[in-house]
Amino acid sequence: MEDPAELAGDILNTHLEEWRRGGGRIVGYTCVATPREIMDAAGILPYRIRALGKPERELADAHLSRFNCGFCRACLQLGLEGTYDFLDGLVENNGCDHLRGMFEDWVYAKRPGFFHYLRVPHIVSEVSLEFFAEELELFREALGRHFQVEITDASLKEAMERNNRTRESLRELFSLREGERPALTGRQALAVILLESSLPPAAFEEYLARFLEKSRGNEVKGYRARLLLAGSATDELELVGEIENVGGLVVCDALCYGTRAFWNLPRLAGDPIHALAEAYLKHLLCPRMFDDYHTRLDYILRAAERAKAEGAVLVYNKFCDLHGVENVRLRMDLEEAGIPVLVLEKEYGSGADLGRIRTRIQAFLERIGG
Amino acid sequence: MRFGGIDVGSLTAQAVVVENGKIAGSKSIGVKPNPVDSAETVLGMLLSDLGLRHQDISYIVSTGYGREQVQSRGLAHANVSEISCHGVGAFWLLPGVRTIIDIGGQDAKVIRMDTAGELKDFVMNDKCAAGTGRFLEVMCRTLGITLDELGTLSLKARHPVGLSSRCSIFCETEVLHYLQRGADKADIAASVNRAMAERVAALARRVGVEPDVTMSGGVAKNGAVKSELERILGVRMVPCPVDPQIVGALGAAILARKMGGEK
Amino acid sequence: MAEGSSATTRKGAEGLFERVESLVEVAMLLPHGMSDEEVEGLLRVLPPDTSRSMRALLCPRFRDVSLDFIKMLGGWVQELRRAKEEGRKVVLIPFNFPPEVVYIFRNAIPLTSEVMTTLGVSVLEGQGERYWDHAMGLGIPDYLCSSSTIELGSILTGRDFQPDIIVQSAPGACDANSKIHEFVSLHMGIPQVILEKPTEATSRGRELHRRYFLALIRRLEEMIGEELDEERMRGVLEEANRASDLYYELYDLRKFSPCPVPNIFSIFTYGTRFTRWGRPQATEMMRRMVELSRRRREEGAYPADEEVARCMWLYIGYYFDFLGFFNWMEERGITYLNDILSLCQPLHVDTTSRESMLAGLAEACFEYPMTRQIGGDSMSLSWIEEMCQFIRDLDANCAIYSGHHACKQTWSIINQVRREITKRTGTPVLCLQGDSWIRRMTPTSVLQEEISSFVDNVVARRKRTRARA
Structure with a gap:
């Protein structure tokens, strides 16, 4: 079977083309706070926008600036050059300041057919949960209206069940990575997550089942140390590949293109919109949330403990305010908990910088005695 | 026993040989387009200064941005990041x-x-x-x-x-x-x-x-x-106490001594 | 910290607040009506950096009003110290939180991060760099905002005046600001209270915000240990309303050409708005600015032969040049009409009842400058609309975006903002880049050169072409 990293290496894959040929619609989103289930319930394919480490910026930089995050600049570049013209719409949310700018520029320049702004609160409280549930309701209505499809509670529940099934399989796959004899690499794990949000649900479910089967009993060998990877939006297969080439096997993560995207399952009982609101807001695990640092720290500590990580790499894109600051505190707390930390500031998608990243990773492995 | 360190950086390349806990010799050159050429040249020049052959060096560690290529072309036995090498080199000189x-x-x-x-x-x-x-x-x-x-x-x-x-x-x-x-x-x-x-x-x-x-x-x-x-x-x-440019190569040589089996 | 305390500040004072505090003691003694000779004498004994700011402030055109401003902020700093000693709560607030919300409590006083930074950068020898460096040493990234990071860097040293409570009101409006405030809360163990600003300016968004605001008030009541007293609230808010009236008088005076309002009054306006609003000192300060501007209007006073550029600063200004930047422009016929902060447009609060007052305060938070524009669903929409409106209203003939590097939001949309403003109003826009509080990024001379060439080549030329037509 095809390696996930091969399949995930293209923005537009053959499954998507097939989906489109069959009249299927695709809506793009970026932030992990977007409940995919609502789109799925409408029969729309939720596609998580990515840039896969693309280095070009010239079109994007007529809008965004060099003080903006490279990931957002790269995504905008792809949007403006037409790579994402296969999307039937866009969902923005206020994930972070850079992302807000990126969507604003994208919409200003391209005027997508469907555009919806999903507002996500920054704190968890009864009031904010109620508001967020209302936002999801508005999202459901907007999708239904534009795409002329009724999203019933029943179809929503069905989508939630399907997604939970997938999430459970993903958890199983990721636990194979965390085990004594890791069954897959971090690069493969990232690729699987990228596939989850870029394949038609049925195709992914089928692929995941086969990959899971193949991975059982598999063992990755020849690494120097087991690492945890956390930090800002990281969809760069090449970067994770590079960390592993030097000998640091990524056995667990706290990334939004990683476990944070599926670790928590929405409950299936009760009102589906409320269940989604709760699951997505309460378990967002992103530093965009406030008054929630210890939840995020615990999540990382638990992952490190489960996977017996010998060190943590906290990565962030230059100009990322949220993770840039969060990593300072995390570094202190993880070191205190006995986990050595490498904070890796990087220019997003800069292949030319990989050599220097390698040096830092290698030195880190030498430091922790890997 | 003699141990060698080769440091190929972005502007210059250095080689150092240590013997009996002392620096036997060092050499520094401007880099060539290919890191392997740089390594070969600088090491060759140093060995000829010292009147030695490649096989007279028991163990060599490469460092610097060309470290992996230098090793994979057989010029070094192992490669270590320049961060560790500079640290080790400086510590050896100044405990x-x-x-x-x-x-x-x-x-x-x-x-x-x-x-x-x-x-x-x-x-x-x-x-x-x-x-x-x-x-x-x-x-x-x-x-x-x-x-x-x-x-x-x-x-x-x-x-x-x-x-x-x-x-x-x-x-x-x-x-x-x-x-x-x-x-x-x-x-x-x-x-x-x-x-x-x-x-x-x-x-x-x-x-x-x-x-x-x-x-x-x-x-x-x-x-x-x-x-x-x-x-x-x-x-x-x-x-x-030495030319500060050779510290990386020196550290590599010290590590070579450790990795090559001498205490 | 690498550097020791400055010889000019109180012995042992190392933190930004404490060093400012010791300078304040001297500043409070300065009398009104100082002669040029007396000012020169004073400037000679001050340390070089402090002296540069004092030279700008004590410019004869507005010397006494500057003294009032210095004393108003000095009084604030001293009151903060007294409050701390008396066991009242010092509440650290960011630039986007109205201080009157703290003043309605008898036992609390606001300390505004960004104003404290600006004060330090303006009057301390070596400016705020050592505090910035301390924060960087902890690992805070260098693209964070110096406006808050300098004062917070000083708090993080653990050797400066410490607040008791941190109010966070930038989540949703500014990541950089809210993250660094949260970091300080975690790192120093200072409890934080959060007020989120919903992005949508609809009744739904406002209602959500009102509920968040009421929750904040309840939290503050608990933390300060005081139930709000309606009479006190009314007193504070009526005072705030009086200051607001004067604010609009000053705004109107800026419509005259040549502009009778000195450039530096822009920063005086928000220096006042962000620290003392709701207290008589703020009202008095606004009154003094209005009076002087009115007099200048009557006299037709303007420091240059001609008012060449009526410049709208779309965002903020530069504060690392010891306040000399404002006078430098004015003396070349470049009027600094307003910036996004001095266009704070304070609202009149209905003081009928406790409810109406709380609703008014919530509204004041929602409509705070920057928050209401950049913190909207669209970051550019109301920013563009408002700026176009102000450009027309104040008859600006050019606009400048200061391009403070840490402001990722405005940087991400400035290209369309610039295009739309020029399209809608015909006003040329100059985009600069630098750090508004740290001189290491772009030196003053470079900024001055860019502004001069923009004004000479674009603004003045257009003006001549128009005059000929």
């Missing part, structure tokens, strides 16, 4: 050293060592060239002076100008701006060195500066940067 500020052509690193000579922590500049040897090179070109002149010229400065230390591109524009306004070259040179030192000091604060502190890498030879760093960080640098 009291806890902090090493290494400024090379493309990178600036601040390396912390523990009392046992193990790598404790480190920090390396991001992609931006501000705070690296490359930055000084570009500034010298703009000023029309040589790298050697940069350090000496700035000693004559009377009214250093304001320069941004946060970005090398800005800085170059500003240097041009001052030149056009007829500012004294010595004043600009002093400001370039200061901007450089500020940038590196910012890096150093990340890992903390514990004495003794020493500098390695090519920029260590620029006295003005060194004294600016001393002023900003409030420390005295312990002078490097």
Whole structure:
């Protein structure tokens, strides 16, 4: 079977083309706070926008600036050059300041057919949960209206069940990575997550089942140390590949293109919109949330403990305010908990910088005695 | 037994051979387009100086940005990051050293060592060239002076100008701006060195500066940067007893001795 | 910290607040009506950096009003110290939180991060760099906002005046600001209270915000240990309303050409708005600015032969130049009409009842400058609309975006903002870049050169072409 990293290496894959040929619609989103289930319930394919480490910026930089995050600049570049013209719409949310700018520029320049702004609160409280549930309701209505499809509670529940099934399989796959004899690499794990949000649900479910089967009993060998990877939006297969080439096997993560995207399952009982609101807001695990640092720290500590990580790499894109600051505190707390930390500031998608990243990773492995 | 270290950087390449706990010899050259050629040449020159053959060296470690290629072409037995090598090299020379500020052509690193000579922590500049040897090179070109002149010229400065230390591109524009306004070259040179030192000091604060502190890498030879760093960080640098450019290769040779089986 | 305390500040004072505090003691003694000779004498004994700011402030055109401003902020700093000693709560607030919300409590006083930074950068020898460096040393990234990071860097040293409570009101409006405030809360163990600003300016968004605001008030009541007293609230808010009336008088005076309002009054306006609103000192300060501007209007006073540029600063200004930047422009016929902060447009609060007052305060938070524009669903929409409106209303003939590097939001949309403003109003826009509080990024001389060439080549030329037509 095809390696996930091969399949995930293209923005537009053959499954998507097939989906489109069959009249299927695709809506793009970026932030992990977007409940995919609502789109799925409408029969729309939720596609998580990515840039896969693309280095070009010239079109994007007529809008965004060099003080903006490279990931957002790269995504905008792809949007403006037409790579994402296969999307039937866009969902923005206020994930972070850079992302807000990126969507604003994208919409200003391209005027997508469907555009919806999903507002996500920054704190968890009864009031904010109620508001967020209302936002999801508005999202459901907007999708239904534009795409002329009724999203019933029943179809929503069905989508939630399907997604939970997938999430459970993903958890199983990721636990194979965390085990004594890791069954897959971090690069493969990232690729699987990228596939989850870029394949038609049925195709992914089928692929995941086969990959899971193949991975059982598999063992990755020849690494120097087991690492945890956390930090800002990281969809760069090449970067994770590079960390592993030097000998640091990524056995667990706290990334939004990683476990944070599926670790928590929405409950299936009760009102589906409320269940989604709760699951997505309460378990967002992103530093965009406030008054929630210890939840995020615990999540990382638990992952490190489960996977017996010998060190943590906290990565962030230059100009990322949220993770840039969060990593300072995390570094202190993880070191205190006995986990050595490498904070890796990087220019997003800069292949030319990989050599220097390698040096830092290698030195880190030498430091922790890997 | 003899052990070798080869450090191929972005601007220069060095080789060091150690024997009986002493430096038997060292060599430094400007790099060639291919790191393997650089390694071969510099090692060849050193061996011929010492009257030795390749097989006379029991174990060789490569370091620097070409370290992996050098090893895979059979010129070295293992490769180690230049961060560890600079740390180990400096610690071997000066056992009291806890902090090493290494400024090379493309990178600036601040390396912390523990009392046992193990790598404790480190920090390396991001992609931006501000705070690296490359930055000084570009500034010298703009000023029309040589790298050697940069350090000496700035000693004559009377009214250093304001320069941004946060970005090398800005800085170059500003240097041009001052030149056009007829500012004294010595004043600009002093400001370039200061901007450089500020940038590196910012890096150093990340890992903390514990004495003794020493500098390695090519920029260590620029006295003005060194004294600016001393002023900003409030420390005295312990002078490097050898050419600061060979510290990485020396560290590699010391590690080769360890990895090659000699205590 | 690498550098020791400055010889000019109180012995042992190392933190930004404490060093400012010791300078304040001297500043409070300065009398009105100082002669040029007396000012020169004073400037000679001050340390060089402090002296530069004092030279700008004590410019004869507005010397006494500057003294009032210095004393108003000095009084604020001293009151903060007294409050701390008396066991009242010092509440650290960011730039986007109205101080009157703290003043309605008898036992609390606001300390505004960004104003404290600006004060330090303006009057301390070596400016705020050592505090910035301390924060960087902890690992805070260098692209964070110096406006808050300098004062917070000083708090993080653990050797400066410490607040008791941190109010966070930038989540949703500014990541950089809210993250660094949260970091300080975690690192120093200072409890934080959060007020989120919903992005949508609809009744739904406002209602959500009102509920968040009421929750904040309840939290503050608990933490300060005081139940709000309606009479006190009314007193504070009536005072705030009086200051607001004067604010609009000053705004109107800026419509005259040549502009009778000195450039530096822009920063005086928000220096006042962000620290003392709701207290008589703020009202008095606004009154003094209005009076002087009115007098200048009557006299037709303007520092240059001609008012060449009526410049709208779309965002903020530059504060690392010891306040000399404002006078430098004015003396070349470049009027600094307003910036996004001095266009704070304070609202009149209905003081009928406790409910109406709380609703008014919630509204004041929602409509705070920057928050209401950049913190909207669209970051550019109301920013563009408002700026076009102000450009027309104040008859601006050019606009400048200062391009403070840490402001990722405005940087991400400035290209369309610039295009739309020029398209809708015909006003040329100059985009600069630098750090508004730290001189290491872009030196003053570079900024001055860019502004001069913009004004000479674009603004003045257009003006001449128009005059000929």
